[in-house]
Amino acid sequence: MDTLLQQIINGLTTGSVYAVVALGYTMVYGVIQLINFAHGEVVMIGAMVAFSVITALAGSGLPPLVIVLAGVMAAIPSCMLMGYLLERAAYRPLRHAPRLAPLITAIGMSIVLQHLALLVWGRNPLAFPQIVDNHVFGIGGAAISSVQIVIILLSLTMMAGLSWFVYRTRFGIAIRATAENVDVAGLMGVNADRVIAATFVIGAGLGAVAGVMYGSYYGIAHYTMGFSLGLKAFSAAVLGGIGNIAGAMLGGILLGLVEALGTGYVGELTDLCGWPIAHGWLAGQCADGGNFVLFGSNYQDVFAFLMLILVLVLRPSGLLGERVSERA
Amino acid sequence: MKTNRERFGLALIAIALIALPFVLASVGTAWVRITNFAVLFTLLSLGLNIVVGFAGLLDLGYVAFFAVGAYVYALLASPHFGLHLPFWVILPIGATVACIAGVVLGAPTLRLRGDYLAIVTLGFGEIVRIFMNNLSSPVNLTNGPKGINRIDPFQIGPLNFSASDSFGGLVFSGPIKYYYFLLLVLLAVIIINRRLQDSRIGRAWVAIREDEIAARASGINTRNIKLLAFAMGASFGGIAGGMFAAIQGFVSPESFILNESIMILAMVVLGGMGNIWGVVAGAVLLSFVPELLRYTVEPAQKALFGKLLVDPEVLRMLIFGLALVLTMRFRPAGLWPEMRHRRELDQDRA
Numbered sequence: 001m002d003t004l005l006q007q008i009i010n011g012l013t014t015g016s017v018y019a020v021v022a023l024g025y026t027m028v029y030g031v032i033q034l035i036n037f038a039h040g041e042v043v044m045i046g047a048m049v050a051f052s053v054i055t056a057l058a059g060s061g062l063p064p065l066v067i068v069l070a071g072v073m074a075a076i077p078s079c080m081l082m083g084y085l086l087e088r089a090a091y092r093p094l095r096h097a098p099r100l101a102p103l104i105t106a107i108g109m110s111i112v113l114q115h116l117a118l119l120v121w122g123r124n125p126l127a128f129p130q131i132v133d134n135h136v137f138g139i140g141g142a143a144i145s146s147v148q149i150v151i152i153l154l155s156l157t158m159m160a161g162l163s164w165f166v167y168r169t170r171f172g173i174a175i176r177a178t179a180e181n182v183d184v185a186g187l188m189g190v191n192a193d194r195v196i197a198a199t200f201v202i203g204a205g206l207g208a209v210a211g212v213m214y215g216s217y218y219g220i221a222h223y224t225m226g227f228s229l230g231l232k233a234f235s236a237a238v239l240g241g242i243g244n245i246a247g248a249m250l251g252g253i254l255l256g257l258v259e260a261l262g263t264g265y266v267g268e269l270t271d272l273c274g275w276p277i278a279h280g281w282l283a284g285q286c287a288d289g290g291n292f293v294l295f296g297s298n299y300q301d302v303f304a305f306l307m308l309i310l311v312l313v314l315r316p317s318g319l320l321g322e323r324v325s326e327r328a
Numbered sequence: 329m330k331t332n333r334e335r336f337g338l339a340l341i342a343i344a345l346i347a348l349p350f351v352l353a354s355v356g357t358a359w360v361r362i363t364n365f366a367v368l369f370t371l372l373s374l375g376l377n378i379v380v381g382f383a384g385l386l387d388l389g390y391v392a393f394f395a396v397g398a399y400v401y402a403l404l405a406s407p408h409f410g411l412h413l414p415f416w417v418i419l420p421i422g423a424t425v426a427c428i429a430g431v432v433l434g435a436p437t438l439r440l441r442g443d444y445l446a447i448v449t450l451g452f453g454e455i456v457r458i459f460m461n462n463l464s465s466p467v468n469l470t471n472g473p474k475g476i477n478r479i480d481p482f483q484i485g486p487l488n489f490s491a492s493d494s495f496g497g498l499v500f501s502g503p504i505k506y507y508y509f510l511l512l513v514l515l516a517v518i519i520i521n522r523r524l525q526d527s528r529i530g531r532a533w534v535a536i537r538e539d540e541i542a543a544r545a546s547g548i549n550t551r552n553i554k555l556l557a558f559a560m561g562a563s564f565g566g567i568a569g570g571m572f573a574a575i576q577g578f579v580s581p582e583s584f585i586l587n588e589s590i591m592i593l594a595m596v597v598l599g600g601m602g603n604i605w606g607v608v609a610g611a612v613l614l615s616f617v618p619e620l621l622r623y624t625v626e627p628a629q630k631a632l633f634g635k636l637l638v639d640p641e642v643l644r645m646l647i648f649g650l651a652l653v654l655t656m657r658f659r660p661a662g663l664w665p666e667m668r669h670r671r672e673l674d675q676d677r678a
Contacts, residue, residue, distance in 0.1 A: 035443050093657055100386055101656045103443055104597055107388070108652025111590055115645045119638060227586070231454070234447060272466075292466045302458055305451035312444055313436040 002141035007264040008257065013148045013217060015256020016155030020210040021233035022240070022248035023162060024203030030179040030243035031199050032095065037106035038086055039207060040230015041113035042079050044223065046208030047215035048117055050075040051126040058129040067131060068216075075208040082113075083204025087197050110227075117223040125222040128215060151213045158206060159249050165202075166245055175199060179243065228301060232259075235308035241321020250319060255304060262303040270294035345511060349504040360503040364575060366615035367510040368568055373595040373611040374517050374604065375564030380593065381602035381666075382530060383557035384537030385438070386446040388589055389453025393562040395460065395584035396429050397422040397569025399470060402579045405480040408471060415482045419570045426566025427559045429456075434558035438551060453589055460581040475580025479573050482509065489574070506575050513571070517564060521604050524560075533557055534602075587645060594648040598655050600662025609664055614651070618644040 050071035094102045166172040177185040215221035236255040240247025272292040352359040400422040464472030481490035535543035599610020621640040
């Protein structure tokens with residue numbers, strides 16, 4: 001099996017999910033400069049709702065594709081409603097409060113949603129029912145499954161759709177105008193409240209699909225999955241330049257690739273037996289094909305955070321972002 | 329000058345605090361332990377208050393410094409490496425290591441906007457936990473998810489903090505001794521905080537919190553002063569971590585998850601960011617909430633439904649989350665706001 005190609009395929013799959021989730025962060029941030037901490041939990045709830053519906057319908061004899069579609073169709077409006085309620089109940093009252101206030105509220109909402117999900121779905125992960133035949137194709141020594149192909153294609157379609165919406169429609173212009181300057185957009189007749197609510201709802205809808213994709217890729221959905229997924233997606237948004245829609249897509253895919261390649265190679269790279277300088281004092285350890293691996297693939301979750309810190313230190317505005325002031 | 333009335337009040341509080349463990353011990357030693365953890369979390373809240381309350385920097389990975397202190401203690405006073413240093417040597421080492429960790433984290437990130445800082449600290453907290461979980465190979469440094477046990481208790485001369493002694497008819501159990509030690513540390517930390525708050529540094533922190541650009545224009549070296557807040561908050565976290573390890577006798581990465589950071593933040597926010605007594609009150613209040621839940625919610629549910637529907641642990645996190653949301657919505661300055669905030673609010677009204 002070709003490790004490089006395989007890790008690139010895996011990275012593209014998770015990366016496109018990160019990109020779709022990152023869009024939710026970046027759109028909200030672009031419009032009201034708020035890190036919507038609870039977005040990861042919205043994504044998680046999307047996966048949980050879809051999994052529940054799919055499990056409930058699994059024995060009904062309907063065609064598998066219809067069942068999965070029904071799950072997704074149940075998740076999208078649930079998440080959209082949740083995104084709307086979040087904005088309305090938690091963030092809108094604080095729009096003119098000091099910066100720290102909505103951020104703390106967002107953390108609070110994230111904890112509340114996570115534990116409500118725990119109450120509803122319990123501590124054990126939900127498993128994706130084996131109803132879809134996951135066919136695996138071989139290309140150039142690596143394997144790609146039909147689920148991976150669907151995830152990548154669906155993500156690209158959604159990103160293209162969002163780009164069209166934001167750059168080509170009247171409402172998209174209103175969103176970009178609000179992101180540019182809320183007050184002036186208001187003078188031009190843009191209803192800022194509606195635009196802000198819309199960014200939450202659109203982000204949540206995309207997040208719902210992302211949650212289902214992520215869950216079906218790993219085969220499980222769990223009430224804690226939103227936390228690390230959200231954090232990684234946020235890192236992706238920052239990597240691309242937060243507030244920048246194209247940046248979120250690029251950042252997501254890059255982060256997925258870095259994570260997959262890093263996880264695939266870190267064990268090999270940090271095996272001190274492969275380093276000539278270490279041979280002297282590790283001779284006993286390395287004899288007979290032994291190894292001395294400093295960091296194995298269990299450090300997978302570290303890559304996203306390290307990348308986030310590196311980007312913030314070296315280029316805080318991100319790859320495609322404009323320069324942001326140090327403090328607003 | 330303090331009036332006689334105030335002195336009398338303080339004396340009453342002191343007597344009550346000194347007598348408290350014996351009253352609690354008559355109910356059950358478990359309550360002394362619960363009180364000890366309340367004091368420990370008060371210490372942590374006061375440390376985080378320097379960062380969040382005074383300097384206005386949202387730190388979501390504060391538990392990482394707590395973890396560093398705890399692991400330093402665990403490694404230097406347990407059979408894991410066969411080291412058994414006395415606690416008065418380890419606690420300063422733990423504080424120093426935590427302080428260095430704070431500076432290492434703070435230096436690259438402090439010039440960023442406040443909300444980026446929140447995310448980076450959160451990521452840092454996770455990184456520390458992942459490392460603690462995995463640094464059991466190739467060299468067994470932290471013993472991985474199993475954690476380190478049989479950690480030495482405090483020992484002052486012949487006085488062992490894990491054993492019971494009796495003086496003049498009073499039984500001093502282990503937790504009671506820790507209680508007095510924690511109380512002394514708490515007193516010291518409160519005094520340091522009070523002095524800091526009114527000092528040049530404390531006023532510089534507040535200036536940065538209110539308006540960083542204006543603060544810089546007034547000649548404050550904002551980067552160093554922010555770094556100082558980070559370092560001091562981290563050191564207090566490190567000391568609290570060391571004491572945590574000794575009291576528990578056991579540490580594992582499980583104790584240092586994000587939820588703990590959120591819990592400490594909730595204590596600071598609910599009590600009133602920046603107000604020392606508010607933070608103390610918030611920490612004590614939220615420390616006892618889970619215990620109250622355990623003694624009320626559990627039996628009530630069993631009586632009503634015959635089984636446990638809502639785990640008190642889940643309820644606790646729901647309450648912490650809601651406390652954050654509702655405090656920000658209705659009392660953004662906390663239940664017991666800082667005087668400066670209050671004065672500002674009064675001015676607005678006039």
